[in-house]
Ligand code: Q46
Ligand code: ZN
């Protein structure tokens with residue numbers, strides 16, 4: 240197995256590209272793919288301040304690292320979600336990453352600052368944990384960007400994530416979501432722009448990127464992800480990819496090129512008037528934003544004790 244570029248021994252194959260790479264050329268390929276995604280979708284402009292939504296996992300840390308490598312002024316933000324040991328450990332990985340490189344990492348602890356955690360919110364709302372968790376993360380990242388003056392929030396969503404979400408949205412023809420499933424969401428009405436610089440890289444590549452650059456990340460999956468439909472969609476797409484390398488890429492980028500614009504008119508929230516939440520000031524179509532309602536519902540509930548699952 241030889242590197243496509245220099246013919247030296249390769250350390251990784253990327254079947255989608257029908258190519259093998261040595262360490263240095265693999266890392267260069269990753270940087271090139273991120274730079275290409277940023278340029279292709281006009282994600283970032285020179286001089287903009289970027290806040291990276293960090294979890295301590297491979298994707299968000301690789302995203303942060305790659306943005307810095309490409310010369311962007313990118314800081315991190317991690318949230319203590321209160322998901323037992325998993326949250327403590329993943330937050331520690333983010334802290335170590337920042338400390339070792341002298342980077343700025345903002346931190347928010349859900350329980351200390353807002354009086355609840357994800358397991359409690361899941362119990363209070365009687366919905367899957369990812370629903371309260373996702374809502375809280377979106378709200379807190381937006382709020383942190385406004386508070387600290389960042390123009391853009393970057394997340395570590397990779398090609399596998401986006402293809403799986405697309406698969407789920409197509410299965411149920413959720414046209415509102417399909418209209419919004421873009422690698423860039425413009426900043427408007429007090430919301431920062433949202434970008435996904437890793438959409439051209441697969442999950443296996445972000446993991447390899449971390450290993451080859453010495454980034455330590457939390458390998459365990461979130462214990463509350465069980466029952467998350469996206470895991471099943473990912474597994475289904477992996478089967479297809481095995482038979483036909485490049486399928487995920489063609490599915491996702493084909494959608495962006497040929498189909499996504501057709502769903503733009505189905506995006507509901509685009510047409511709603513927003514005003515400031517009467518409690519926290521965040522832009523919202525109602526008097527009180529969804530996060531403040533979640534805070535209210537969750538606060539009266541006892542904290543949920545999680546047993547560590549390894
Ligand atoms: S952290 Fe939160 Fe994820 Fe855990 S509860 Fe679900 S959304 S799975 S990325
Ligand atoms: Zn090489």
Ligand code: ZN
Nearest residue numbers: 516519528531
């Ligand atoms: Zn609010």
